[in-house]
Amino acid sequence: MKSINDRSRNIGSFVSQLDDTIIICRCEEITKGEIRQAIHDGMFTVNEIRRYLRAGMGLCQGQTCGKLVKYLIARELGVIPDQLDPATSRSPMRPVEMKVLGNEEVTHV
Amino acid sequence: MKRYDLIVVGAGPAGLSAAIEAARCGMKVAVFDENAKPGGQLFKQIHKFFGSKEHQAKIRGYKIGETLLAEADEAGVEVFLNATVAGIYLDKEVLVQIGEAMTHFKADTIIISTGAAENMVTFDGWTLPGVIGAGAAQTMMNLHGIKPGQRVLMLGSGNVGLVVSFQLMQAGCEVVALVDAAPRIGGYGVHAAKIARCGVPFYLSHTITKADGTDCVTGVTIAEFDEHFAPIPGTQKHFDVDTICLAVGLSPMSQLLKMAGCTMVDDPKRGGQVPLVSENGETSIPGLFAAGDVSGIEEASSAMIGGRMSGLAAAAYLGFLSESDKEKRLADLEVALNSLHQGMFAPGSKGKTVAKTDEGIAVSQSLLKKGYLEDTDLERFVHRSNQTDKNSGIHPVIECTQNIPCNPCQDACTKGCIKVGKTITALPQIDDASSCTGCGMCIAACSGQAIFLVDEDYAPGFASITLPYEFLPLPQKGEQGTALSRSGQPLGIAEIIDVRNAKAFDHTPLVTIKVPAGQAMTARFYQPTTQAMEQ
Ligand SMILES: Cc1cc2nc3c(=O)[nH]c(=O)nc-3n(C[C@H](O)[C@H](O)[C@H](O)COP(=O)(O)OP(=O)(O)OC[C@H]3O[C@@H](n4cnc5c(N)ncnc54)[C@H](O)[C@@H]3O)c2cc1C
Ligand code: SF4
Ligand code: SF4
Secondary structure, three states: OOHHHOOOOOOOOOOOOOOOOOEEEOOOOEEHHHHHHHHHOOOOOHHHHHHHHOOOOOOOOOOOOHHHHHHHHHHHHOOOHHHOOOOOOOOOOOOOOHHHHOOEEOOOO | OEEEEEEEEOOOHHHHHHHHHHHHOOOOEEEEOOOOOOOHHHHHOOOEOOEOHHHOOOOEHHHHHHHHHHHHHHOOOEEEOOEEEEEEEHHHEEEEEEOOEEEEEEEEEEEEOOOEEEOOOOOEOOOOOOEEEHHHHHHHHHHOOOOOOOEEEEEOOOHHHHHHHHHHHHOOOEEEEEEEOOOOOOOOHHHHHHHHOOOOOEEEOEEEEEEEOOOOOOEEEEEEEOOOOOEOOOOOEEEOOOEEEEOOOEEEOOHHHHHHOOOEEEEHHHOEEEEOOOOOOEOOOOOEEEOHHHHOOOOHHHHHHHHHHHHHHHHHHOOOOOHHHHHHHHHHHHHHHHHHOOOOOOHHHOOOOOOEOOOOOEOOHHHHHOOOOOHHHHHHHOOOOOOOOOOOOOEEEEOOOOOOOEOHHHHHOOOOOEEOOOOOOOOOEEOOOOOOOOOOHHHHHOOOOOEEEEEEEEEOOEEEEEEEOOOOOOOOOOOEEEEEOOOOOEEEEEEEEEEEOOHHHOOOOEEEEEEEHHHOOOOOEEEEHHHHHHO
């Protein structure tokens, strides 16, 4: 088990910071403060933050904020970023309109 | 569903090189790229590349891209453009968005060469329009012919930040400052020197604290910071700019590899999440390879070699190439790759401070901190050739003082005046036994624009200096402007006595200025009078 999944870890209480209003995920407009608060709510992985706040689920699919979110979690948990798993990658890896995604060209050979 | 022997995702230098090698072995190859133009990063790179002849040194990036494309075409590679690979599944099946449809393709081997994406940093105002990635700036300028802004501040002094700063100036933008959080300039000294002699200041151990503006960027504040990364009060500097360019590193776009189930590692030295690969790019899944920036941020030159290696490995995997032929050809490529991985900027030297060159000469601290050689550095590095042409006193002065993998200057001089030797990272030396004709080929071939021709005895009391000048409009013979020092300080009047723009110079015009003899070793750039008046 990775130490990051140790839910009994005490990370202290949330203390607001001066730059908490800075936007981290620009696609979904999620701020640094919201992400830090979420970590204190118990979201210890990039995937959990994604599901909880939608950070990294917008148009760029976390291309811009993925690393930033990871670093925020690492700092809050007091671990090095490499220890954290990145978000799951799954198809489609680029945003696709539903009408295109549904328009699968099926040719049988 | 269409089937291929090999599917390559990404038509950058790595992907195209892989496809070419595989197709030449007889494989049926498809390459998918989400861009409208193939070539990946190469198509925005208008500068001359480093390396040696076999690495396509002194050739401009986009030209290398064009050559790769022609080779791919000739080898029978099918290149699909505007084709985004959205997913990868078991048994080497990929899902590709082409136009308004999703199409499945299948292959027996897959090479992922999707390159990298730019990193961002956050500061107050970083989401304002006008804050852009350096790569984005390059795309706007060099692919679409659009100026990203008028006045630009660049954050990041690695090669990307340095190269893009120079290109911004070429496009007619004013670069007000280069800022980096590190205490030293990260990229090649020769790239930094090109910018410093245009008068651009470097601010190291500084970072952006705030971008001003309500609807778009109107200014930026930077500050020096202490060891706790807190801004030091009183060090704030403000610049009026409309654009802030970020060149703070790249991250591999390795999502497809992760999706495929490859064993991944987080390796900060390689840029982030990368697949675990063998030296030929084979991942933990047999038949699935990774090449180029996606498996570790490097350069186009190494991406091409890595691509070729994985192309050959894929061919051998399917039996299109015998094991013994594979080994032989891979060994050659490894030698080429190793020659790139030497010197001060080798992947293994990242983050280390280098005090001396391989030759044992103390490196210029000024070059690392301010972007230019100090007069006191010249003694150690700049070697005055004794033997000059009988009819004129012209001789080359080479201001290339770091061990970088580069040697086109040596090949350029047919007179044998310049020697780099077998190790391409060695510092170029001037051979006293040969005499210089002043042909200028070395200046034009130098990717770092670090060679000058100097004639101390041009006329009584005057010296002539020939320098590379990749700016428009080209000065005219007889015109007078200002001579600038290595740090971009005005030294006095310079008269243009010659402008050469031969085809062999490949768009690096050579401008010769006449300056007082005392400035022979200090004047290194020319500023037209109109430009000086505008500022
Ligand atoms: C400003 C700048 C200056 C540089 N200067 C030099 C230099 O002087 N010398 C040097 O050697 N190197 C230089 N480099 C580095 C060099 O450009 C890169 O290392 C090199 O391009 C990496 O090649 P690649 O094939 O791995 O990736 P890329 O060139 O990035 O190509 C990747 C391709 O994959 C495509 N792609 C990505 N995802 C998908 C998907 N899901 N579906 C379909 N297609 C996809 C992309 O559209 C792209 O075309 C420079 C880089 C920059 C940014
Ligand atoms: S000017 Fe010509 S002859 Fe002189 S060093 Fe350069 S390439 Fe050689
Ligand atoms: S002087 Fe030679 S080695 Fe140095 S940058 Fe120029 S071409 Fe490369």
